[in-house]
Structure formats: C-alpha cells, structure tokens
Amino acid sequence: MPSQRKKGRAVTRSDRHEHTPARYGRTFAIGVTLNVGFVIIEAFYGWHTQSLALLADAGHNLSDVAGLLLAWAAVGAARLRPNVRHTYGWRRGSILASFANAIILLLAMGSLGWEAIQRLQTPADIEANTVMVVAGIGVLINAATAALFMAGSKTDLNIRGAFLHMAADALVSVGVVISGALYLWQGWTWIDPVVSLVIAVVIVIGTWSLFYRSLHLLFDGVPESIDLNAVRDCLLALPDVADLHDLHVWAMATNENALTAHLVLKGGTVQTRGLLEQARENLHELFEIRHVTLQVETADQAVLCPAMHCS
Template structure:
C-alpha cells in the first residue's frame, strides 16, 4: 500500500487573524448595543438585526476557532486532531439561529396585529452605526477574500449585513415621515426570513459534512476526471471524498497503474494535481497490483 503523507495545512497569517479578532470584538459590542436599544425603544427590526449580527459574531468565531483547531496535533484517539469541532460548531450555530429567528417571527406577527409606537430616529441612528460597523468589518477581509474560503465567507457575510442595516434605516425613515408603525415588525420579518434562508444553507451543509458527504463546493465528476486521466492510471475504485472540517477535505482512492515504476513520483504528482485542481488537502492513495475488474470502476 502506498500513501501520501505530505499533508499540508493552510495557516492564517497574523494580519488575517487580527481581522477575525477585531471583527469579533467590534461586532460583539455593536450587537449588545443594538439589543439594548431595540428592547428600550420596542423596535423588533433592531432586535432581529441584532440577532442577525450575533450570527455574524458566531460565524467569525467559528472560522477563527477552526483555524486554531487546525494546529492541534493529532492523537491516537483523534487522528485528525480537533478539525471536526468546526463542523459541530456550525451545526450548533445553525440550530440556535433557527430557534432565535422563530421567536422573532412569532413576536413580529403579534406586533403586526397590535403595532406599537417606535422612535424612528433612534432606529435609524443605531442601524446607521451598523452600516459603518459591518461595512468596515467587510473591508478588513477584502484583500484576502480571493485566496481563503473562510475570509471570502466572512467578507460576503459582513457586506450583506451592511445591506440589511441599510434596509432597517430606510424602514425607520419611512416610519418617521408616514407614521406607519407596522413597518417595524414587517422589517423584522424580512430580516428574519433573510437569516433563515442563509441559516438553512448553513444547516444543510453542516449536516452533509457531519454525514461525510462530498462537500457542496466540490464536483465529484471533476475529481474522478483528474484521477482517471492522470498518466499511467488504468482503473480506480473505492473513491471517497468527505470533509474533516469546514475547510479541510479528505480523499481516499484505490487504483491500478499500467506500470509499477516511479510510484513515489506518481503519488506526489497525483496528490498535487488533486490539491491544485480540486483543493483537496488530505489525499491517501492505495496502489494495487494485479488485475482489477473494470466492471467495478466508477
């Protein structure tokens, strides 16, 4: 059996680590502020947006913790270290958000039936701060969004949140000029459904990862093509692709070659091809001798 043991781990440079930590601190402070004002002035849209911002903090924390867990050394009991902790964190995050958004939707529907006066000026002021906070946090991740999936996810999430805060500001502006207090619970429902849409995707992906499914970002047909078309590969079988964390993908495959020469160079080459083409970090290849029935190939 031949295996590639050169597993490389992506590291988060210090500047990106500081971006995550600063984003967590600033957004945590703003979430507390938004919750306090939301309850004080009775604005459900601010409360809903605050819970949304809490999801941002949790998402940033998950990405940061996942990177930290990557550096935990494997043990005899946890042969991949603590990488799977990021998947558990994503599951917990998604379930908490579903419960929180459900509570907000119930409260907002009640407010629609019995609208309460809201200080529109304060709603706009607090949500306006959110535009600056979320927009500024997005800028922290702008430079690294092309080379790191975690950073890209953080950038897109924070940029979208700046847009949600803008929606709350516009609702506050309309309330100030029209006196339509029902706009506040309506905007909270909009925010809640936006978060539910994103949360459903997070929950689906986290469950798939927990069940060792092929990551949604990966095309198994492309992986199979890279293996099948690599020089000297005659056939392959028992191809498995799964996530060992929210950022790390593993692959195992059995294959037969047309020659027995240069196995080490072959393993290194195919592993690098899978890493470069499909972004698979952990590759284990077993080369089999003898004849393998092509009827079992897939």
C-alpha cells in the first residue's frame, strides 16, 4: 500500500491499528492506588472532625475509584481479540465505561448536593485546620492523577471520563480548603455545605458533555469530530465515482471510528483497487477513520438498493 505523509513521517498500514497506548495500564494502577489510600485517610479524618465536605469528598473519591476501575477494565477489554461470537471484539466497552462514569459522577454529585442541603439546615462546627490539611493532600493527589490522563482525554472519551473524575475530585478538595479557611476567618458554620453545593453544580455542568457524548455514541451517532457532509464530499471527489449511498459512520470505541458506504461508479471499466486504496487513505488522513468498508457498484445495481436502507 502506498504510504502517506502525516506530521513529518510516513503513515503505514500498521499505524492504522494503533489504539489506546499500553502505558495507560500503569497510569490506572497508579491512580487507583493513590485514591484508595486517600479515601481511607479522608474518611477517617472526616468522621473525626465532623466535616461533611471531607466525608462527601471521601465518598466521591470512592466512586471515582470505581470509575477508574471501570475505565481500566474497558481499556483491557478493547485489547481482546475478535472471535466468531464477537467479530468486533469488545471495543465498545470503552463507550459503555464512559457512559457509566458519567452516571456515577452525576449520582455522586446529586448525593453531595442533597447532603449539603441537609447540613445547611443544621450547621455544625468543624476542625478547620485538620480539614484543610487533609483536603490539601487531596488536591495534590487528584491533580497529579488527572495530569496523567490529560493528554489522552483529548482524543479518547473513556480516558476523558477518568480525567474528569480526577479533575472533579481536585476541584472538590480545593473547595474544602477554601471552606476551611473561611470558617477560620469568619466562623461561618454554613460555609462548608454551601461550598460543597456550589462545587457539585459546577461538576454536574462539566460532566454533562461526557454523558451526552457517550449516550450519543451508544446509539451509533456520528462522532462529533466527524462532519458527515465532508466525508460524503471526500468520497464523491474520488475519480470514477458518480454517486454514493448507504453512508454510515459510527464509533466502534471511544478512539476508533468505522465507515461503510456504497460507491456508484461511472460508466466504463474502472480499476477499483486503486480507487479503494485512495478512498481508505483519504478517510484515514482527513477524518482518522481506520475501519473502512466500501462496496462498489454500477448505477444499475444501485437502483436495486431497498429505499429504506439508502441514504
């Protein structure tokens, strides 16, 4: 196959099947270990100091451990080879993990908001110095873990789910530090639940995109990074292609997209091998679509396509 130039190097057939980097296995292991240890510390001191913010954050951190494990399992599932029962393998597990992580985050923030409202009705004193120290440790741990996932979050929705979990935890911990400082400064017993409530709202707003995008992909929606009209124009611009129909683009995983289409050829004899190779290279280079299935047919054959399936 002819190679193509991309980012200063040749892109070959092997490049088209590079998926989630293996290094994320170690990243998930580090993230899970750090957060399990911190949950234990935070829960103990939250109970000892009667801080709702610390206890709520410990519960949220525990849900994030579950979220990390879920995302980690999805990365592992994506590496399982296809078989006669699962011809695409288990790649879609990453989309399911993204959706589940969004649900976990939304439920955790709903619980945090409810507890904050309850505490507003019965404010309580807290040991602010201890709370601030423990929360400060949480900021460092969660921010460091989020940084490990930052690069991958830009291209992989499953990794983005893990990143949002850790970034949300870091934000909650920052809020706990602020509420402790304000309590020491003004003695406001209501500041702890108010800050928790504000942070819950901020995180819900930030999580909504993950929820919507993963739900969209679960129902085979066109990935938001792909313009379907641009894909259509790309295929129609190929030599000897007169028309196309049954164009479908969907996500096989959070970092892999697939395409199927019927290409209607112009009259005369056409060397389809070169045409298909060019189509695949263009789709990979312009849209990062790695899995392409194209059927070529004449205008007479295209007429036979059932109307309900044509597009």
